[in-house]
Amino acid sequence: MLACLLIDNFDDYLIEITELLAFYSYKWELGDSGEVYIDFDSIGDRIHVLIYELELQHGEIGARIGVAPTRLASFAAAHAATVEAPFFVSPAQLEEFLAEQSISYLPISDKIEERLRTLGLQTLGQVAHIDVRTLVNQFGRAGKLMSELSRGIDLAPLPSELQPVGADEGMRQMGIWDGREDVKTHRQPVPIAVVSDDAGYPRSLLFDHMEGIEIFITIVDIWTIENHWWSEQKTNCEYFEIIECGAEFTSILYKDLNHSKWYMFYR
Amino acid sequence: MDYAELHCHSYYSFLDATSSPSELVEEAVKLGLKGLALTDNDALYGVMPFVRECKERELPYCVGAAIAVGKEDTELGGPSRQPDDDQMVLLCKNMTGYHNLSQLITRARHARPKGESRATLDEISELSAGLICLVSGQGNIAKLVLEGQIGRASAEIETYREIFGGNRLYVELVDHREPGDFNRCRKLYKLASKLGVECVATNAVRYARQDKATLYDVLRCIRHKVKLDKSEAVRPQNHQRFLKSPNVMGRLFAEIPDAIRNTCLILDQCQLDLDFTEYRFPDFSTPAGHTDESYLMSLCDEQLTRKYEIVTVEIKQRLREELSLILRLGLAGYFLVVWDIVAFARSRRIGVQGRGSAANSLVAYLLNITPVDPIKHNLFFGRFLNDEKTTIPDIDLDFSATRAAHVADREDVIQYVYEKYGFEYVALACTFITYRVRGALRDVGKVFGISNRILDRMARLAEGRNVSSAFDKIDELEEFASYASRPIWKHFREHVEAIIGLPRHLSMHPGGMVITSTRLSTLVPLEPARMPGRRVCQWDKDMIEQANLIKVDLLGLGMLAVVRETVDLIAGAHGVDIDLDAIPPGDSKVYDMLAVADVLGVFQVESRVQMSTLPRIKPRSIAELAIQIALIRPGPIQGHMVAPYIMRRMNREAVRYPHPRLESILKETLGVILFQEQVLQVVCEIAGYSPGQAENLRRDLNKTRSKKAIDEMQSAFVTSAVRNGVSLSDAKEIFGYVAGFAGYGFCKSHALSFAHLVYQAAWLKCYYPGAFIASLVNNQPLGFYPTDVLINDAKRRSIQILPVDVNQSEARCTVESKGTVRLSLTCVKGLSSAKAQQVQAARGAGEFVSIKDFVRRTELDCSTVERLIAAGACDNFNLPRRKMLWQLWILDRWREHNLAIEPELASPDLPELSAWEELKWERAAQDCSSSAHPMQLLRTKLKSYVYPSDRLRTLRDGVSVSVAGLAICLQRPPTAKGVAFLVLEDECGLLNVVIMPNTYERYRSVFKLSPFMSVHGVMQRRDGIIHVKARSFKRLDWE
Structure with a gap:
């Protein structure tokens, strides 16, 4: 099972979160939409301790947790969760749960999502009903992916460790150093x-x-x-x-x- | 210490400077500069206002430009900038220098993409006489010096010295206090001294004061399409490019005092007084034995007997007077040139008619420049031309303008003028496109990284020039919270306010052409327009007038094209040839139609206000139509003429004249002043002014807002009037009427020209509504209403509108049989005439039978076919639209990857389109639709007490009522004191909603942001005209 953790203003706490995750779990992954996936079997209830530690430093962070057998389902579950109540989807509930979910949870391009909607395909259930060959014929590799995900198939395992980002690159990404002023060969003023x-x-x-x-x-x-x-x-x-x-x-x-x-x- | 700034850009450097010429001059005077040069990028756009301002403030000035220089001539039409390109400032010593600079800029821009320029050394060398050169201290030479390539830098300076000689060449030193500037100036000075070349200090100014510096940063970002956060490479590192005082500049160049001193020496050398007296309008090539004058007279004489069955003494006398004045002012050639242009248009069946005051002239009538007979309509010649007129009067001509490639129109006339007088002697006037609120929000918002959703909402809320209107109520948006507390929001707003009014880019005047007898490029630089075959000059109409150049306005008038195409469609569909000049002039059926305001699509009288006055005025002749047209203008509205006229017209008020002597002048307008000519005639009659004095008074009243100036004009008028035997109180009252008309109003001749066209259009709508609507749609955008509203109106008139069909539709709407109109392929958005012809050509081999067949034979792009499917144009392939899209996208993928195998097109089961979805698709894909009005579907969601518009006719005045509809247009005219007028359309017709100021403010976000709405209010019925006075609005959810 995977836990999806959704936090308001995720980027503001990125460094602390990654440090805490490295401490609490060896399997986790940052998602593309400001969420993090954690191996729920290894972290279990300690996920609440992790949130508590973050809130100690930053106050209320609006954390919501969804737990489900796949990334997509846990992401959708986290959106269905509240700050007070995590949302669980068991393997037996998976198909029924996914069928009602919006196609917006699919990791597909905006163009493909717009085309699905134009075709009247709004839910994962509608996508799951279409034969995989037909979807591939229309959408290529993305068709295969959306067919699998909408049916609750998620074959990629969580990575077991995070690749570190270079310090310079990290600082640049965070906007701490823009590398512009011609004084970088000097020490601090x-x-x-x-x-x-x-x-x-x-x-x-x-x-x-x-x-x-x-x-x-x-x-x-x-x-x-x-x-x-x-x-x-x-x-x-x-x-x-x-x-x-x-x-x-x-x-x-x-x-x-x-x-x-x-x-x-x-x- | 004296200092003159010799390198200064105004906002005419387009997104590379922030201040107007006037702001720069004002600041220069304030700082005590010895003089100022205007040196915009490759342009003389700002020269006329700059010189005028300098003269007014007695500031010595210099005219020049910053020129982009390329070392070797690259292929014309190729990229403008090369890595080795440089820049130099060229200053005009005298008129020779000015002529050369103007030609140099023209050449540098010739055959390059719009806005780009690059002069070669050969061109500069050829045209260097009379010019002083400042070699850029920030360009190539400076770069070489900093890199230590002294030999190459010296060689470059020597090259320039060969061109300009030792005494007209200076090395420019600029110290903006950016990293490296300080040392670069020292090194350049050292090199120049070694070579014996003088240096001159400038600040390469981009804004008058430092407080405009951040706006400059924003402009740079807009120019380079980057956000501020990522703009390091495109904007300067500091805010030092402002006009600096002599003391500050002296301190910056304390080590190089010569560089400061030389600024004044150069200024003294520049003694340019812009003088265009050598300019002349081109001579007309008259037949042998004729001069311009004799030929004009012979043409008039010849036409006189053709136009008038009986040539009275009065007509002869009028012609003699007009010709004598025209000849005295040397305008015979001018009239002949215009006559020739009109004759050309007529020979090509291009609709043409004169507009404006030219129609007051009998000569213009005899030359067929205007269809309006000044004798019959008693038109006052003095409004057009008089002895005291200081400027040459414009003769404006309207030509039919159409999108149809195969039909001759205004563009052919413009090309004719280019060919006849030569490409070097003719150019269109330019216009400067300046920032208004919506454009400012969009451009500045992007720079500050504001989301498109917020910008879109703000743009919709924006009103006129009022920036606050865009910022109000924005806090209702969730996303706004992420900006609200950050400094960026304050800066965003400040910069939106600051950018308004600044020129953004150059455009073409709609039709103002300057024609000269000398090479025009020696007077003003010319540059290519984006449109092929067009060249524009670097001055707008006011600058052209200031330079005393003559402009002929060749304007496009869509209604002329509509009328002409309607006649063609009638001939094709009904086999009837209509001669518009021969249609019965007083057709009561046509006037009955006008009297009930059944006028959608009829030029000039279709607006909301016109429609609400037509049933009261009920015009029954061309002259009364002219009054109807002229009535709803700011002049008569501000002069409080509208209500008295309507009351008198409806016999509810007796006709009264401000003075008995005015009865003959104001008789046809029932005692009120409606036309410009009447203003002049009243002034002449009451105060005894000459026509020229009266015209000057009218113009002055139009321009000035100063109470003191108006009081002075009143005093002079009243004194003259009293001397002329008018009582003091009458004189004051009459001046009040004259001054009240100060706003914009029509001259009678202009209104009559339009009235002729209105009558023709109304006649065609009345008798051939199908052909008329087809032609109207073909010539969109045009007029007051969106295409869909015109189509809905036609449907209500029982005209059957057939949908776009890839197997039936043509490139333009057609009339298939009486009363049946087939929408054209070009009604689909993005489907150009060229694409439509592609479809027609492919259809030549037989009807299309499937999407696959259509895509393969037409080779149209995917998005165009998507829209055709969405519009229902492919419905005859008998496949649901969603399934057709499924097939299309697979075919497109196959085409993109050039796959040889046949695609598998079978589609899965897809949900059927609901009626509402189908409608939404059609509305998104095309400008007009043949299917039902959306309100018909929305009606089922509404309560029963929300009435359709046709039910209002059955209700009493004063009852509470609820209505709903689609917002068609919202107007809040400045003359209405905050009251707004909204036109809604439902499935039964249009309805007018009046919104009082308080209601407007309260519900602004509803009717500005939502297309559909319900309105609760009070029914108002006056003289058969129905309005709903709104109390509240509610958004109708149509998603």
């Missing part, structure tokens, strides 16, 4: 005190922890970045590529114009 000239350009750096030493600088390049103004991550910074007096390499100094604070990147 640190706040710094700066003495400016009349035009507002930096003239020297002040180091409090070095007894107020003032180091004069030469500006090599100046640029301004104003970005993400439409989001909460609005940036508005003026950058200066500088050489400290006596130094060999350039460093990057910038002023966060949103907060009027200076920062320095060191190589």
Whole structure:
């Protein structure tokens, strides 16, 4: 039996969910529509503990659980479930349950789904009644798949482990790093005190922890970045590529114009 | 420190800048710039308003363009941009430079896809005289310098120096404070100094003020079709492309002060005063021994005896006066050119008639430019032409415009003009398509990643230019919650508001053609239109007028095509040849039909308001039809002329004249001012103004909204009137009527031209309704109502409408026997004339017998055949529509994969289409349907107290009533003080619903978003006209 777990705003908790799943079950799979399939035989009631742990961190997450013999049936069952009551479909109930379900649960393209509806085929029961050869003749490989799934046949086993996603790719997917600013070879910025000239350009750096030493600088390049103004991550910074007096390499100094604070990147 | 900005784009750079020329000039003056150049991308679109604004604000200016440059000539018609392409700014030193720049842009755009441009070095070299070149500091040379390829960069600069010489070439330095700018400027300066070439600083401006910078980002995203989140590559990294003050620019280029100083030196060199006095309208090639003048006079004399049985002294006198004025103003050639165009159209049986004030002219009547006899209708020539007129009057011509490929129409006339005067001497005026609310929502919404569902809903809620209307009530949508609290929503709204009014792209004027005796491309750049065989100039009609160029409007009028095609259909189906000029002028059956507002499809009088006034006015002649047409216009409505006229027409109010001296002028309109000519005549009569002064007063009242200006006009009018023997109170009252007419109104000649056509159309509808409806459908889109409404009206007139049938239908609707119309293949959406002809050609080998046979012989694409099946056009194959689709999709797969084996077409049992599904399929697949009205099916779901529209005739005024129907059109005219008018259609006919402002606001989302609705309200019956005054609306679920 498979459990399908549906959670509101699934992507917001993706990392925690995958970490918890790796801990609670060795067989699980992320679905395409923000759901996760778990081997119910191995996780059993501990699925509620997993949900409890997520809710400890995030509050109510609207989790619904459907348990059934196939992915499709468990997915449909999860939609029939409520937050309070999971929905179970036994192997004996499977055919009857599927027959009433909408074809929208089938993993088929929008175009094929639209064609099925145009033909008046709205439920899995209607699809299941059509001979598999006829469906293949019309829809090719998708015809075979929809014939099997609508009859409760699901031959693909759950994978036993999740392939890790590269850290860079993961960060990129999550929008943490857009790889754009030309400062990625530098370390994290640190706040710094700066003495400016009349035009507002930096003239020297002040180091409090070095007894107020003032180091004069030469500006090599100046640029301004104003970005993400439409989001909460609005940036508005003026950058200066500088050489400290006596130094060999350039460093990057910038002023966060949103907060009027200076920062320095060191190589 | 002085600074002039020499590289500045206005919003005429289309999605590459945000500010109007006027905003730029205003900001430049505010910042204290020494001068400003306008340099849009490969265009001089904004030159006329820019120069006017600079002159008004006394700001020294420079005209130029940013030109895309290609090193080698690529094949014409090929891709415009190449990797090595560059850009340069060219500034005009004088008129020679201007002529050359205009020609250069024309050549750079010639034979390239619309909107693309690329000048070659050879072209630039040939046309470089009078131009100053700023080599781009952000282009190819800058790239080479940064890559360290100094040798190649030097060679490029040398190439330009060979073209422009040392004193007209500058290297442009731009520091937008983007990464690398600072160093690039220094390196370019170093290289230029080494080569002995001067540098000049610019800010390559894209917006007047920095607060428009985010809008610029949004425009870039729209231009490149990307969302903001993915737009890093297409928009700048900061917001520094605004007009900067001399001090700020001075600080940016503190190390290179020469670059700032040179801006003013260049500005001083540019002494351009746009002067088009050398422009002339082309001469007409007259027969030997004739001048334009003598030929025009001889033509008029010749026609005079043909048009008038008795040529009275009055007619002769009028002709003499008109000709004398035309000759004095040098317009003889102009009239002959128009006469020639009309003669060509008539020779090809292309429907043509003059519109507008030209019909006031006896000369125009004699030359067959207009069918309206100015003597018979007492038309006032001064409205068209007078000694004081400062601009050349437009002569607008309407030609039949049809979609039928085999029928000559306006397009043939346009091509005739191109051929006759030469492709280099003729171009269509352009129009700038600007953002309105719906377009703004769509484009900006996509950039901000708003869902299509939300955008669709907002677009439907949007009203006119009111942005709030689109944003109200959106919170009812579930999806909205995911945007509501995010900053993006606020930005979305702000940018929708900001983008409205900005030009988005270029389009063609419907028919305004500029014709010149000199090469037009030296005056204004020309560019290819998307439509083959068309070229447009880079100015719209106002800019053309500002430059004093003459434009002839060759407009398309669908009703002329309808009338002509109806005559052809009648000849084919009934064997009767109709001569429209010979139909009886006072046919009472036709006027009876008009009097009961049975006028759907009849041009000009079919609107809701016209239909509600026709039964009151009951026109019985062409002149009264002209009044009917002219009555429902903003001018008479705002001047409160409508109600008095109707009351007097119905003998419920005595005819009264504002002054006894006005009786002869206002007699035919029962004492109220309805026509523009009457405004002029009243002003002349009362205040003693000359026709030119009166025309100027009318125009000024039309333009100005300033109370002070109107008071001044009133004061002058009243003073003159009193001096002219009119009492002070009468003078003030009459001025009130004149000023009240300030809104748009028809001139009588124009209304009469239209009235002739209205009568012909009504006559055809009355006697040959089948042919008329077939022709109407063939010429859609046209008029006030969707095709389906016209078809439903025909059905109610007992005309049998036969469905589209792949074995019977032609490319155009046909009349099969008296009263029977067969819908055409092109009624099916997406089925073009070409595809219809494909079907007809394949059918030549015999009728189609199955879907397989049809698909194989016609080779039509799958989606077109899908729609034919859905529309019921394949029903004679005797297979349910769903099974035909099943077969079609298998056949399509086989065709796609080119499989040699025969497909297995057997289909499983599929549910039968319900009546409602069948109707929905048909409505989705075609613009009109021969089957039942959807309300007939919905009626079974409604309570018995929801009446069909024909039952309303039996009800008393003032009773409560419920009705239901399909929304046909919703209008909320600005003159109606917030009251809206909704036309619903049910299975029995149309019904009018009046919606008061409070009800409108409360139920707006129902009638804006739902096609079917029920209305509860109060029955209103006035003079046989029925309305329902709505109290509440309810959405009818039709899914």
